Amino acid sequence: MLLKKMDSRFRGNDRMDVNGDRGMNALTVTYALLFYAAVAVFVLGLAYRVRLYARTPAPFKIPTPPAPITQGGVVLRMAREVCLFESLFKANKWIWLFAMLFHAALVLVLLRHLRYFQEPVWTWVELIQPFGLYAGFVMVVGLAGLWARRFLVERVRYISSPSDHLMLALFVAIGLSGLALKYGERTDVVALKAFALGLVRFDWQPLPAEPFLLVHLALVALLMAIFPFSKLLHAPGVFFSPTRNQVDDARSRRHLARFAAAFDK
Amino acid sequence: MAAPTFTIPALEDDLAIPAIAEGAMAHSKPFVAKPEHQEALGFPGQLVEGWHDKAIAKMGDLLGKSRALRVFLDSCVKCGACTDKCHYFLGTGDPKNMPVARQDLMRQVYRRHFTLAGKFFPGLVGAKDLTKDVLDDWYAYFHQCSQCRRCAVFCPYGIDTAEISMAGREIMDHIGMGQKYSNEIIAKVHKFGNNLGLQEKGLRATLASLEDDMEEATGVKVRIPVNEKGAEVLLVTPSADFFASPHIEGLMGYAKVFHQANISWTVSSYASEAANFALFVGSHEQMHKIALRIRQAALDLGVKRIVFGECGHAWRVAYSFLNTLAGPWDFLDPAYPAPQHICEVTYDLIQKGALSFDKSKNDDKVVTFHDSCNVARGSRMGDMPDGQFRIPREIIKACCNNFVDMREDTIGAKTFCCGGGGGLLTDDLMELRVKGAMPRMQALNEVIKSHGVTHMAAICAICKSQFGTVMPKYGMGMDMIVSVHQLVSNAIRIEPAQATASA
Numbered sequence: 030m031l032l033k034k035m036d037s038r039f040r041g042n043d044r045m046d047v048n049g050d051r052g053m054n055a056l057t058v059t060y061a062l063l064f065y066a067a068v069a070v071f072v073l074g075l076a077y078r079v080r081l082y083a084r085t086p087a088p089f090k091i092p093t094p095p096a097p098i099t100q101g102g103v104v105l106r107m108a109r110e111v112c113l114f115e116s117l118f119k120a121n122k123w124i125w126l127f128a129m130l131f132h133a134a135l136v137l138v139l140l141r142h143l144r145y146f147q148e149p150v151w152t153w154v155e156l157i158q159p160f161g162l163y164a165g166f167v168m169v170v171g172l173a174g175l176w177a178r179r180f181l182v183e184r185v186r187y188i189s190s191p192s193d194h195l196m197l198a199l200f201v202a203i204g205l206s207g208l209a210l211k212y213g214e215r216t217d218v219v220a221l222k223a224f225a226l227g228l229v230r231f232d233w234q235p236l237p238a239e240p241f242l243l244v245h246l247a248l249v250a251l252l253m254a255i256f257p258f259s260k261l262l263h264a265p266g267v268f269f270s271p272t273r274n275q276v277d278d279a280r281s282r283r284h285l286a287r288f289a290a291a292f293d294k
Numbered sequence: 295m296a297a298p299t300f301t302i303p304a305l306e307d308d309l310a311i312p313a314i315a316e317g318a319m320a321h322s323k324p325f326v327a328k329p330e331h332q333e334a335l336g337f338p339g340q341l342v343e344g345w346h347d348k349a350i351a352k353m354g355d356l357l358g359k360s361r362a363l364r365v366f367l368d369s370c371v372k373c374g375a376c377t378d379k380c381h382y383f384l385g386t387g388d389p390k391n392m393p394v395a396r397q398d399l400m401r402q403v404y405r406r407h408f409t410l411a412g413k414f415f416p417g418l419v420g421a422k423d424l425t426k427d428v429l430d431d432w433y434a435y436f437h438q439c440s441q442c443r444r445c446a447v448f449c450p451y452g453i454d455t456a457e458i459s460m461a462g463r464e465i466m467d468h469i470g471m472g473q474k475y476s477n478e479i480i481a482k483v484h485k486f487g488n489n490l491g492l493q494e495k496g497l498r499a500t501l502a503s504l505e506d507d508m509e510e511a512t513g514v515k516v517r518i519p520v521n522e523k524g525a526e527v528l529l530v531t532p533s534a535d536f537f538a539s540p541h542i543e544g545l546m547g548y549a550k551v552f553h554q555a556n557i558s559w560t561v562s563s564y565a566s567e568a569a570n571f572a573l574f575v576g577s578h579e580q581m582h583k584i585a586l587r588i589r590q591a592a593l594d595l596g597v598k599r600i601v602f603g604e605c606g607h608a609w610r611v612a613y614s615f616l617n618t619l620a621g622p623w624d625f626l627d628p629a630y631p632a633p634q635h636i637c638e639v640t641y642d643l644i645q646k647g648a649l650s651f652d653k654s655k656n657d658d659k660v661v662t663f664h665d666s667c668n669v670a671r672g673s674r675m676g677d678m679p680d681g682q683f684r685i686p687r688e689i690i691k692a693c694c695n696n697f698v699d700m701r702e703d704t705i706g707a708k709t710f711c712c713g714g715g716g717g718l719l720t721d722d723l724m725e726l727r728v729k730g731a732m733p734r735m736q737a738l739n740e741v742i743k744s745h746g747v748t749h750m751a752a753i754c755a756i757c758k759s760q761f762g763t764v765m766p767k768y769g770m771g772m773d774m775i776v777s778v779h780q781l782v783s784n785a786i787r788i789e790p791a792q793a794t795a796s797a
Contacts, residue, residue, distance in 0.1 A: 085364050086361060087362060088360060088618070089614065089615050090614045093452060093454070094670065098678075110450070116449060117375055120376070120448035120449070120450075121375050124373050124374060175373075184311075184374060184377040184389065185377065187389045188372045188374065188398065190372070193371075195418070258410050260370065260371045263369040263451055266369030266451055267452070270362075270366075270451050272362070277679070279613060279614045279617055279618070280631045280632065280633075283622050
């Protein structure tokens with residue numbers, strides 16, 4: 030396990046200077062600041078949005094069938110919706126297939142990337158490394174399927190805005206540039222990990238100046254920054270969707286939102 | 295009736311997804327409310343000065359009041375799952391009748407005014423200003439949504455286009471661009487107690503003649519009491535039940551059930567309407583006002599239970615919203631849910647063995663059941679999920695020997711709207727109603743051909759009226775549509791009132 034050997038170099042306190050050059054260059058500083066900014070926008074933007082959703086009243090009970098009649102049932106329903114895309118499966122098998130390939134692969138890929146931010150690397154993160162690699166390809170295949178529908182299916186072409194194409198382009202570019210790092214010119218993952226850990230520990234380390242890596246990282250930062258302002262809000266949104274997260278108990282429990290409560294005065 | 299100026303869709307063997315036909319229904323707009331209809335509800339009489347800013351302000355107001363609206367406008371990823379689910383799209387091919395495109399009429403303005411992306415990069419994210427053209431699109435296409443929620447069942451985020459078309463209509467009401475049909479009816483319900491403008495004297499006369507009809511047909515005196523204080527049950531039913539076939543036959547069915555079960559009951563002339571059209575125009579204030587009539591009637595008459603007759607969206611408001619709008623119902627008998635559906639009452643009595651039927655009375659029929667959209671997707675019956683699908687079918691099977699269901703993807707939670715729901719049951723939208731009925735007519739035609747179905751039962755006044763009108767256009771008899779309690783009425787065995795029966 031080459032990987033394990035390389036990663037072991039980060040254990041303990043005597044972190045090695047992999048480039049033999051501790052001096053900060055403009056590139057490293059730019060990317061470090063870029064990532065702090067992107068993470069800040071992502072976290073604060075998302076928190077603002079989630080807070081807004083949570084604080085906006087849901088005046089009426091509007092769950093769609095089959096609606097659970099207990100809170101536990103709602104948890105199960107939401108789990109099926111988020112993990113299995115239950116409603117989408119009912120709606121359209123092709124969209125479901127491509128969406129499932131993309132999202133499931135994305136989760137694996139994200140988990141695989143955890144190893145860049147931890148030292149020592151957790152065992153399960155090590156175990157999924159090979160799967161995460163295949164997932165990179167699967168993710169691009171899923172995206173390609175979704176994108177093809179935007180051109181080939183007349184109805185979907187009609188509802189697509191430029192941003193819908195650009196969002197897919199962004200994900201494909203992130204996926205392909207990531208795969209290029211593995212299968213094209215191999216990047217110096219040891220140096221990369223030092224950079225990543227440096228960001229987390231506020232102890233900046235030099236970033237390898239490799240074109241695909243720089244592209245990959247810049248696009249990921251861009252993705253994080255636009256997340257709270259784009260349709261990617263579907264991710265937190267689904268948890269707040271009243272048609273999916275409400276218990277069907279309107280007759281047995283009086284549902285009173287702030288808005289409706291004003292009626293009683 | 296004058297010949298239609300549009301082509302009635304052919305019923306194919308399979309329900310095909312149409313090619314998109316841009317602008318095919320852009321001309322379809324209901325009559326705009328006159329100043330008197332608007333002002334009676336506290337809305338401006340006509341399109342106001344500065345309507346743009348007022349519309350945007352109202353949208354902001356609604357965004358702050360409805361989590362659904364805010365989350366739904368943010369969450370759509372344009373995946374296309376809903377694009378072939380709307381009966382109006384399937385019947386017309388107009389792409390703005392695809393649920394996502396209908397939502398986008400509001401979403402484009404939302405993005406322009408309420409999101410950073412739309413403020414700075416409108417072209418990129420499809421954001422648009424609310425121009426007069428866009429407003430006209432709103433008026434046309436928010437009145438081509440029957441708020442049936444079929445799209446919401448299939449959306450991976452549960453986006454419910456009904457919430458958006460309701461908000462759109464609410465905004466338009468507030469700038470003086472309301473719809474005549476709905477607003478005129480809401481004003482009528484405030485004035486007369488019902489949508490049809492029936493007054494107490496006329497109501498009593500109609501119901502007395504119905505009692506005579508039943509006595510003549512059965513030899514048994516079955517009462518339909520009005521405003522009887524101390525009755526156990528207040529029946530709140532759509533006013534169509536007092537007025538026309540096949541609704542009135544349903545009312546006779548309810549009366550016979552109450553009679554045979556020895557339950558004292560009454561209708562109220564003050565709350566002589568189950569429907570709550572304020573739902574259609576998205577006005578919570580009006581919905582509240584209309585709902586309070588029912589509370590008042592229940593208190594005045596001192597009833598112990600409230601039962602709703604066969605009416606789709608009325609049952610949605612009753613089941614899902616009435617507790618919020620007009621509750622708590624702590625003065626009613628806690629042994630029964632408040633409110634109850636007449637089908638729940640009949641079903642429970644059948645389960646207890648309190649009713650018996652001569653099924654052969656319906657042997658001239660092969661019956662199928664149309665799940666009304668608002669019952670199917672906006673409410674429930676009984677104490678189990680999916681009771682709203684099971685209970686009406688069990689009632690039909692208890693009083694008919696021949697029952698067949700339509701294709702699986704056109705019933706239950708996936709049922710098609712009749713094409714006339716959501717405030718669209720008006721002659722000025724006839725083309726939309728006929729074309730929007732096509733998916734239901736296609737599924738019905740299948741079972742007519744395969745199983746010799748002769749009748750379709752429904753539990754909604756709008757469905758019954760709509761089908762009575764559009765079925766002949768598809769070459770089917772208008773008497774094919776029946777009330778579920780009409781089948782009950784045909785088959786139920788009734789005996790003279792017991793001596794102990796008293797109000």
